[in-house]
Amino acid sequence: MTTSSTLRPGVGDRSVTDPGPPAPRPRGDGAAALAFLTPSIITFLVFVLAPTVGVLVLSFYNWNLLSDGTFVGLDNFDRLIHDGRLLGVYGSTTYMALAILAVNVVLGLLLAVLLETRMPRWLRGFFRLSYLFPFVVSASAVALIWRFLLNKDLGLVNYLLGLVHVDRIDWLGSSAFAPVSVIIVNSWKTIGFSILVYIAGLQSIPDQLREAAIVDGAGAWTRFWRITFPLLSPTIFFLVVINTINSFQIFAEPRVLTQGGPGDSSRTIVEYLYDRAFGDFDLGYASAIGITFALILVVLTAIQFWFSRRWTFY
Amino acid sequence: MSTATTSMSPRLGRLAARVLTFLVLGIAALAITAPFLWIFRGALSGSDAELYRLPPTFDAGTLTVRNFGRVTEQVPYFRFFLNSIIVSTVVTAAQLITCSTAAYAFARLRFRGKGVLFALVIGSLMIPIQVTIVPLFLVMSKLGLTNTLWALILPGIFSAFGIFLLRQHFLGLPRGLEEAAKIDGAGQFRTFARIILPLSGPSIATLGILCFTYWWNDLLLPLVMISDTDRQTLPVGLVLLAGRFSTGSLGTIAAGITMAIVPVLVVFLAAQRYIVQSIASSGLKL
Numbered sequence: 001m002t003t004s005s006t007l008r009p010g011v012g013d014r015s016v017t018d019p020g021p022p023a024p025r026p027r028g029d030g031a032a033a034l035a036f037l038t039p040s041i042i043t044f045l046v047f048v049l050a051p052t053v054g055v056l057v058l059s060f061y062n063w064n065l066l067s068d069g070t071f072v073g074l075d076n077f078d079r080l081i082h083d084g085r086l087l088g089v090y091g092s093t094t095y096m097a098l099a100i101l102a103v104n105v106v107l108g109l110l111l112a113v114l115l116e117t118r119m120p121r122w123l124r125g126f127f128r129l130s131y132l133f134p135f136v137v138s139a140s141a142v143a144l145i146w147r148f149l150l151n152k153d154l155g156l157v158n159y160l161l162g163l164v165h166v167d168r169i170d171w172l173g174s175s176a177f178a179p180v181s182v183i184i185v186n187s188w189k190t191i192g193f194s195i196l197v198y199i200a201g202l203q204s205i206p207d208q209l210r211e212a213a214i215v216d217g218a219g220a221w222t223r224f225w226r227i228t229f230p231l232l233s234p235t236i237f238f239l240v241v242i243n244t245i246n247s248f249q250i251f252a253e254p255r256v257l258t259q260g261g262p263g264d265s266s267r268t269i270v271e272y273l274y275d276r277a278f279g280d281f282d283l284g285y286a287s288a289i290g291i292t293f294a295l296i297l298v299v300l301t302a303i304q305f306w307f308s309r310r311w312t313f314y
Numbered sequence: 315m316s317t318a319t320t321s322m323s324p325r326l327g328r329l330a331a332r333v334l335t336f337l338v339l340g341i342a343a344l345a346i347t348a349p350f351l352w353i354f355r356g357a358l359s360g361s362d363a364e365l366y367r368l369p370p371t372f373d374a375g376t377l378t379v380r381n382f383g384r385v386t387e388q389v390p391y392f393r394f395f396l397n398s399i400i401v402s403t404v405v406t407a408a409q410l411i412t413c414s415t416a417a418y419a420f421a422r423l424r425f426r427g428k429g430v431l432f433a434l435v436i437g438s439l440m441i442p443i444q445v446t447i448v449p450l451f452l453v454m455s456k457l458g459l460t461n462t463l464w465a466l467i468l469p470g471i472f473s474a475f476g477i478f479l480l481r482q483h484f485l486g487l488p489r490g491l492e493e494a495a496k497i498d499g500a501g502q503f504r505t506f507a508r509i510i511l512p513l514s515g516p517s518i519a520t521l522g523i524l525c526f527t528y529w530w531n532d533l534l535l536p537l538v539m540i541s542d543t544d545r546q547t548l549p550v551g552l553v554l555l556a557g558r559f560s561t562g563s564l565g566t567i568a569a570g571i572t573m574a575i576v577p578v579l580v581v582f583l584a585a586q587r588y589i590v591q592s593i594a595s596s597g598l599k600l
Contacts, residue, residue, distance in 0.1 A: 028424050029424050029425055033419045039416070040472055047472055048438050049434075051446035054446070054449025127342075129590070132593065133347075134346060135527070136527050136578055137531075252533040273447070277447070290448060
């Protein structure tokens, strides 16, 4: 609504002031740019920049929802250092994120490559659609389904494992398996996305290259490692970036599956921040946690771009 | 694969590789579809004992649709659904407008401060909503918008990812048509609306689908912003429904999940070609 009204003045000016003959091209498009950018600038200022500055400011305050807070200097950061749980939560977040990343990047590639096999179109379509479907289902529905399936005594997963003589596993109630459950459930939901992105990457590799390699007598294994894999490196890099960022931000799966427990074994940093902010109403401290999280994301992004220069062939 | 089978006849080796391929693909497909089928079946079960009977059985005589009625008795299910539709649709529509206009400005217009502004956009890619959720809550609270759907809509409208995605696409469009339009006296807005947008259907669909999926599924923002049950969205609604029963009536929870998934499945199957292409190309376009 606001967009159309902000866009019109600039447009009107132009169509009125230069009719028939083409005017000499203006040196800048300042007015038009302002009109085009206004909706983004306003929403950016209010809902991105202000809250980002807000995190910085809040982290120096002791702030709860009832009063407007008192300035406490670096107290919140001092608490961060002495918060015994924080490191553990970062540990479990990192563990789960890296495992999810690995499943997506490795298993996703395997399935995408296998899907290249000659097969009827309907079958390929069926595989693709079934792999992708959980991606469009909400994480809370997915986690609720798996809460049934992973039930220790009555769940389908332990029943199937029982058929091959594996003892019942306490998937959701033991600190060894609770994070594994989150890894399985989140990977199950997201792998279809990775597979599809891989398929697109594979299709962008020119057929001639592989055909030439076949003529030269290269086997499937050699062709994969010498041709497909290097040419796929931008795709792999994209998936590593996307999956890292997404898997570090997991919230719904542990929330619904395990409530982060037992202990903090399956707690993610977003869940911890949420509990400090909206469970304890400790907004200042939650903001300090938010800053550590933002710093980690910045470092991760920097590392990834550094790596991308070393091993992708653009 | 080929090295391991050289001792066998090559034909037999190829057959084994093919069987193995389809076995892996088939197991993966089963692992993903079976949980859905199981929950759909659970929604139709008359008792918890039946839901949890192992191995799962399918006895048409005991199936019931009563669970679906129970869902709507327990929680305002259709309200949740409507709220989710409103939020996802409005965010997606607004995001497509703000992102495409901003992307056009960054791709085609010349103006002062362009570099700085674009750097800000890219920088904000690294600050997800999870980091800023606390001050965002305070902003909404100061604006008096907490506990309204606006609190779920407004934070989603600006998207650095969306601007970046569309800018990349716009940069790849040939300039010839635009030059021709300029010579014919078309202003920037007309060039954008008549030339650039019609050439960008697939990219805009990609952004639209990714945006809609994200906001349809989001759990964190409604959990933070909304306190009235009537104003909740579906993901939180399902958790509320599940929370109502610690034991017993698992069939009702299964029915609630089914009611949330089936509409998504219908849309997914109807728009599958678009969705598959859009998601597949999101990697190529960046």
